[in-house]
Amino acid sequence: MHCTRKVTDNIYWVGGNDRRLALFENLFPIPRGVSYNSYLIMDEKTTLMDTVDFSISRQFIENVQYVLAGRTLDYLVINHMEPDHCANIEVLVRLYPEMKLVGNAKTVQMIKQFYEMDLEGKVIEVKEKDELSLGVHTLQFFMAPMVHWPEVMVAYEQSEKILFSADGFGTFGALNGNIFNDEMDFDRDWLDDARRYYTNIVGKYGVQVQALLKKAATLDIEMICPLHGPVWRSDLGYFIDKYDKWSRYEPEDNNVVIIYGSMYGNTENAANVLAMSLADAGVKNIAVYDASVTHVSHLIAEAFRCSVIVVATPTYNGGIYPSMESFLLDMKALGLRNRKVGILDNGTWAPTASKQVKKILEEMKEIEILGEVSIKSTLKPAGLANVEELKDAIMTSLNA
Numbered sequence: 088m089h090c091t092r093k094v095t096d097n098i099y100w101v102g103g104n105d106r107r108l109a110l111f112e113n114l115f116p117i118p119r120g121v122s123y124n125s126y127l128i129m130d131e132k133t134t135l136m137d138t139v140d141f142s143i144s145r146q147f148i149e150n151v152q153y154v155l156a157g158r159t160l161d162y163l164v165i166n167h168m169e170p171d172h173c174a175n176i177e178v179l180v181r182l183y184p185e186m187k188l189v190g191n192a193k194t195v196q197m198i199k200q201f202y203e204m205d206l207e208g209k210v211i212e213v214k215e216k217d218e219l220s221l222g223v224h225t226l227q228f229f230m231a232p233m234v235h236w237p238e239v240m241v242a243y244e245q246s247e248k249i250l251f252s253a254d255g256f257g258t259f260g261a262l263n264g265n266i267f268n269d270e271m272d273f274d275r276d277w278l279d280d281a282r283r284y285y286t287n288i289v290g291k292y293g294v295q296v297q298a299l300l301k302k303a304a305t306l307d308i309e310m311i312c313p314l315h316g317p318v319w320r321s322d323l324g325y326f327i328d329k330y331d332k333w334s335r336y337e338p339e340d341n342n343v344v345i346i347y348g349s350m351y352g353n354t355e356n357a358a359n360v361l362a363m364s365l366a367d368a369g370v371k372n373i374a375v376y377d378a379s380v381t382h383v384s385h386l387i388a389e390a391f392r393c394s395v396i397v398v399a400t401p402t403y404n405g406g407i408y409p410s411m412e413s414f415l416l417d418m419k420a421l422g423l424r425n426r427k428v429g430i431l432d433n434g435t436w437a438p439t440a441s442k443q444v445k446k447i448l449e450e451m452k453e454i455e456i457l458g459e460v461s462i463k464s465t466l467k468p469a470g471l472a473n474v475e476e477l478k479d480a481i482m483t484s485l486n487a
């Protein structure tokens with residue numbers, strides 16, 4: 088049975104959901120599933136905006152055929168060649184041999200890499216600001232290189248003022264019947280996943296996202312149709328503002344996240360002592376995570392959200408405790424910058440973790456170290472003054 092919704096009078100959502108997949112990109116836990124959005128524009132030329140992941144091909148093809156109602160497919164616009172969107176190109180080419188593939192030079196190169204397909208006479212190659220008339224609708228293309236792949240482009244539909252934004256403005260989470268942002272409580276149910284999606288998948292490419300936002304600012308956009316998650320048709324400024332903050336590496340919240348590793352609870356205890364001391368000083372909504380039980384993608388999202396990050400780690404075989412090291416290296420790889428960091432380390436015979444944490448932080452940009460606390464095995468009353476000192480430095484930063 089087809090499973091589609093109307094986006095506007097002549098544009099249909101023909102995508103699907105995967106609520107079975109445990110790990111997106113075989114890396115990121117998605118307990119709320121994920122949607123793969125695809126949009127079909129019914130005009131003089133029938134035009135499909137991207138395809139979907141292989142896992143939901145059957146539903147997708149049924150959706151496309153239902154909306155086409157016997158008509159052929161004229162154009163397939165390929166905004167992104169990652170397999171979660173491009174997996175069904177070949178099957179569509181077989182179903183609609185006359186169909187033209189619309190992409191840029193890099194798209195074409197990638198089609199050839201992913202597929203063994205004769206593209207002769209099948210491709211319409213587009214460049215920055217090229218237009219494609221579909222009848223009433225006209226698509227205009229804007230390149231968005233490295234958001235988050237080199238071939239990525241977005242398409243602006245001029246008559247209905249819709250931006251087909253590829254992975255930009257996407258989020259984890261299956262669409263549960265409701266496909267529009269105004270049909271759901273985004274802030275309550277989606278924002279955390281949207282942040283986790285952005286920071287982990289697109290986070291490294293803040294400069295490129297800023298470039299795309301600048302292009303988008305020149306367009307009159309009434310609706311954003313991303314490849315994952317809800318379609319935005321109201322309150323666009325809310326989500327664009329989030330993207331602007333995230334891509335400028337500006338914290339959303341002037342607040343503290345404490346991320347610790349601990350084998351036997353002593354480093355954990357020190358982290359809790361610091362958290363309570365901050366709470367006594369008036370800080371609300373403090374976030375504390377055990378890096379060994381929290382997937383690193385959540386830690387990354389929280390590090391992007393907060394202005395102050397406390398890193399608490401035991402020394403482990405002369406190095407940083409593995410789950411903490413993995414978090415720090417991921418944060419560095421994703422280019423997080425402009426944060427204040429407190430360091431707390433622990434060691435029983437040769438505590439060196441703090442030094443190694445600093446080495447990673449020094450290789451990052453605009454990281455200010457607020458203070459360091461070093462513990463020998465357990466925090467003792469004598470060591471409390473050091474924790475208080477770190478707390479005071481954090482308070483000064485929060486109140487600045």
Ligand SMILES: Cc1cc2nc3c(=O)[nH]c(=O)nc-3n(C[C@H](O)[C@H](O)[C@H](O)COP(=O)(O)O)c2cc1C
Pocket residue numbers: 348349350351352353354355401402403404405406433434435436437438439463464465
């Ligand atoms: C496998 C292992 C390796 C360790 N390596 C070091 C080390 O290289 N240097 C050090 O000072 N302490 C080392 N320690 C000790 C821990 O850093 C120390 O016991 C710390 O107090 C643990 O805190 P926790 O209770 O939060 O796990 C190691 C402990 C374990 C279990």
Ligand SMILES: [Fe+2]
Pocket residue numbers: 167169235254
């Ligand atoms: Fe992607």
Ligand SMILES: [Fe+2]
Pocket residue numbers: 169171172254314315
């Ligand atoms: Fe995607």
